[in-house]
Amino acid sequence: MATSLDDSVKMDPAPKIRPKSSADDRIMFAFMAIIALYLIISLALPLYTMLSKAFTTATFDLKKYEFQVNQGNGWSETISAFQINESLNLLTPDQLKSGSDGRMYATTFFPDFSFRSKTEYRIRLMDPNDSFLVGSTRVGDTEWHDYPSNKFRRVVLRPSKSRGLDNFITYFSTPALFRSIQNSLFISILTTFITVTVAFGFAYALNRSMMRFKGIFRLIAMIPILVPSLLPGIALVYLFGNQGMIKGLLFGEKIYGPIGIVIGAVFFTFPHALIII
Structure with a gap:
């Protein structure tokens, strides 16, 4: 009886309530618009200019x-x-x-x-x-x-x-220029492999082990972010250059070449990979 009575009574739908935007919402929207405008000016426009010239002969x-x-x-x-x-x-x-x-x-x-x-x-x-x-x-x-x-x-x-694509055809048909792409891919793949492997082991030791002085090791790992970018290059030359103090560790190889590029790239990207992992 109660069920049939409830079914016979028609309930009006509840009114839709639109949430009002607060001052914080408007400020956040303004900041997002400013950031979007900055990205367009600083990234999209230069990228468009560069690509348009690349297709112009x-x-x-x-x-x-x-x-x-x-x-x-x-x-x-x-x-x-x-x-x-x-x-x-x-x-x-x-x-x-x-x-x-x-x-x-x-x-x-x-x-x-x-x-x-x-x-x-x-x-x-x-x-x-x-x-x-x-x-x-x-x-x-x-x-x-x-x-x-x-x-x-x-x-x-x-x-x-x-x-047209004449610039790209010329680039890829020139052996010396095409070899530069191969060198870049080799350096990037090798650097990524070394950085991710070392950063994973370091992060695992900091978070999953009972080792002592974790704070000191974490601070040492973050030092490359804090120092000027030119300083690691100078340090590598002093350590492994022709007159380097420990150049013997390279077993006769020279720092001026792929080895130096990989070491410098790993040193620079290691703290970023550690933070992400």
Whole structure:
């Protein structure tokens, strides 16, 4: 009877209560926003700039520059910088590669050029998106521009920019540069293995054993965090360098190389690994 009575009575749903934000919540939100803005400015923007440059290549596109020469008997036929380079073999494809701020003098394509001669030169662009410089003046149109020899020597061509994977292809196709990646991976893997192994044993001894003077050993392990980063490098040179006090412990090997890099990296990362473990 009581059950049927309870079922017949309909209860109104409880009102939803929205928690009010306190002053502490607003302050915490403001600090989080400041930290997020700091991370964007200090990490995201530099990373974007670095990556955008990594995918940008710059080369001198000689087909975009045309010349005419007047040696006193009228203007010659139009010829491009590409045609001149093909006929005289002045520049190789590797020499046409450049940085974004690269420069190339227009007189490069005229081996017999002399600024004292009365010869006049014309130059024009085939693409209005490109430009060349006359001294510090930028020219970016497709009209003919006439210059005497004395001024033509100041004409500087600028590279054309494009986006792609050419920089990475060049990097990985260069044996010396590719070997640097192998060396970095070898050093990082070996350093990680040594650091984690030693830090685990040290942490286990501090927390799971009955050894004495734990506080002293913990303080010694944290010293690399407190000292200037240059000091460990100087100490390693004094200990294991050519005139080092205990260089014999390296059994004839030298500190100047992979051994020194690994020792220095382990010394620097050991306290951080110990804290995490």
